[in-house]
Amino acid sequence: MNLSIFSLRAQPEDADRISFKDSNLKPTVKRSMWAYLELALISTGMIWTGLPLFFGSMYRRSVHANNLELYVVDLDGGYIGSNVTRMIMDIPITQTTPLWHEQSGFDTVDEVKDWVRINTWGALVINPGASKRLDDALNNGADYDATQALTVIPSSGRHPVAEMLFVESSLTSAAYSVNQQFALAQVNSYSSLEPSSELNYAALFNPLLYTTTDASPSGFSNAAVLTTFATLTCVLCTIAFAILWKLTTFSFFQRVRFRDLYIMWLVIFLGLALFLSLNISFAILAYRGPNYNDLALTYTGATFFKIWFAIAAEALALGLWLFNWFLFLPPHFLAWPSIATVITDVVSCMGCPELAPKFYSIMYATPAYNAGHIVMYVISGAYPENGKCAGILIAEIVATGLALSVSIWFRQFFILRGITDAHGFYRGYKYFHSTVPYYKDVAANANGQIASRNIQNESTLSANHYSYQNPSSDPNDIEISDCDSDNVSLRAGNLGV
Secondary structure, eight states: OOOGGGSSSOOGGGGGOOOTTOGGGHHHHHHHHHHHHHHHHHHHHHHHHHHHHHHHHHTTGGGGGGGSEEEEEEOSOSHHHHHHHHHHHTSOOOTTSOEEEEEOOOSSHHHHHHHHHHHOSEEEEEOTTHHHHHHHHHHHOOOOOGGGSEEEEEOTTTOHHHIIIIIHHHHHHHHHHHHHHHHHHHHHHHTTSOOOTTOOHHHHHSOOOEEEOOSSOOOSTTHHHHHHHHHHHHHHHHHHHHHHHHHHOHHHHHHSOHHHHHHHHHHHHHHHHHHHHHHHHHHHHHHHOSBSOSSSOBOOHHHHHHHHHHHHHHHHHHHHHHHHHHHHSOGGGTHHHHHHHHHHHHHHHHSOGGGSOGGGGGGGGSHHHHHHHHHHHHHHOOSOOHHHHHHHHHHHHHHHHHHHHHHHHHHHHHHHTTSBOTTSOBTTSTTOOOSSOOHHHHHHHHHHHHHHHHHHHHHHHHHOOOOOOOOSSSTTOOEEOSOTTOOEETTTTOOOO
């Protein structure tokens, strides 16, 4: 293998080559530098489009924590239940803490747990018989397990990030606070009494501890980023395919009928979505195995297919959305919809609409949010809104599919008239190059040819002469001259018929 071409010394192969500083290259270098400067300015706009979307969704999200709702549920019915409920409801309302409500109508902790899984973020439950058990410990010296007094019920599968940052911390903080307040009140009330040999001092000083039971356990440590990275890999792979198809299908738009083009792209993107989502579903299964842990839902065959089709719907909607943009945009603008789409979908997965400014209510409509919501429900059973989420995904697929028909029509229209080239550059741009003649030039040439033929015909007619003299000596002969090369006699009976 000859490696001399990598040497800094002059080589024989360089005989016909020129230096970068050669004056012949100046026009090319100048044109390229302006193109790169243009791209740098466009990149600046892309950065200031994408990053503000991301940082804005995270900006001061703690001040929106009161959009989250927590509940206190009294199953005790005694003095512990009434006092703890009052303490919880007396917590000052601030923007940085979830809003507390009181809820009733339940008989068991399991009923509360199921209601939390379906409806809300979490609850603090005063367990049945808490007052009776504490009375026995204080008056009779009975054994006392303080953790049986309260139950903290988060629902981590609803949104792992929001649950981790605000819900679980607020629930445990409230439980710790009521324990301190209740213990202090007990100590003050017993300080004036004679000490009893049967008094359970552990129950006196530490009466209200809690156990935690997750209403919808996500069951694994990477739950917070599961849908985020599933979406990210899906979108990036789709972008690669969409760019390749845009740059390599010029001849298709020249030769294939519009109807066939439209059906072809729908089938291709459906196949791509199923292929990418199948790999993502296998990756989720391979990483954690059939069971996430002994608390989470079992990973069954139905679970696999639900995750597969949910991510496939997301991939199809995003693929059609991006390709609509790619068919119109020149190459140096392709990153713009790509960055905006990637950032928006990542924000929709990692961020929580309830913890973001009102502008980010758009998250509720993104394919990533709705597909991720379905996936987390399938895994954890949290906050079932599958019908609504599936309806939004289907509506987005239909809308982007209809928009694709318009985009394909315009792309074919522009290509066949020489307005755009294979890469997507438009006529007039410095790098535009198309083998298809510009439709205005074709029309001008056609008009020129017609005008040229008209001029030739007029010249021919003006050169023709018509004779009205009768050269014949016979006065009955009439001569007709319709063309120099086709003069016939009426007597001859040949009129050119």
